[in-house]
Amino acid sequence: MFTQIGFLGSRAPLYIDIIAVAFMILPILFFYSIRYAIIKEIKKHIVTQIMVFILMLVSVIVFEVGMRLAGGFMTYMEASSANYSFFITFLVIHIITAIIVINTWSYQLITAIKAYRKGTLVGDAAASHKRIGKYVAIGIMIVLAQAATVYYLLFVS
Numbered sequence: 001m002f003t004q005i006g007f008l009g010s011r012a013p014l015y016i017d018i019i020a021v022a023f024m025i026l027p028i029l030f031f032y033s034i035r036y037a038i039i040k041e042i043k044k045h046i047v048t049q050i051m052v053f054i055l056m057l058v059s060v061i062v063f064e065v066g067m068r069l070a071g072g073f074m075t076y077m078e079a080s081s082a083n084y085s086f087f088i089t090f091l092v093i094h095i096i097t098a099i100i101v102i103n104t105w106s107y108q109l110i111t112a113i114k115a116y117r118k119g120t121l122v123g124d125a126a127a128s129h130k131r132i133g134k135y136v137a138i139g140i141m142i143v144l145a146q147a148a149t150v151y152y153l154l155f156v157s
Contacts, residue, residue, distance in 0.1 A: 003070075011079055012155035015066040020151055022059045023144055026052060030140060034133070046113060053109060056102075073154070082153040090153070094146040101139035108132050 006017025033048035067073060077087065112129050115121035121129060 010151075010155040011076075012151065013066070013070065015062060016151070016155065019059045019063050020147075022055060023147055026056060026059075027140060027144060029055070030137065034137070037133075042116065046116065049109060053105060060102075076154045080154050081157045087153055090146070091150060094143070094150060097139065097146060098143045101136065101143050104132065104139065105136045108136055 004014040006012045006014045006020075008017045008020060010017075012020070029048070029052045033045055033052055036042070036045035036048060070076070073091070077084065080087070108129070112121060115125055115129075
């Protein structure tokens with residue numbers, strides 16, 4: 001899995017292609033979960049948000065393990081025609097953005113579950129939850145666009 005060529009028609013290994021597909025469906029699942037909140041099925045919203053978050057975490061862990069087993073991104077960078085300086089700068093921005101989004105999403109999940117259990121996720125707290133949720137959704141889309149660019153630079157170009 002970590003050395004076998006993937007199925008998306010690039011130089012990417014199988015594990016990267018599997019993660020790419022997981023990240024392609026992640027926003028669909030995320031917005032499907034948001035739909036539950038909109039139609040006031042809050043328990044389903046909570047469960048699906050946790051499931052989507054876990055999918056994302058597992059994907060990131062598999063990615064990190066695979067990168068380490070493969071020798072790091074430099075192993076993949078050698079076969080790429082991407083400009084090294086541009087790629088490193090882009091990668092650092094992507095990593096910082098991803099860390100911010102993951103931490104914000106984690107905070108959102110934990111505080112919302114606690115507030116829901118206490119019955120305090122109403123009024124201003126609900127409005128704040130919705131506002132932060134929008135930031136998380138936008139952040140997820142930005143991180144996924146960046147990840148697609150990294151995939152292209154490493155395995156297609």
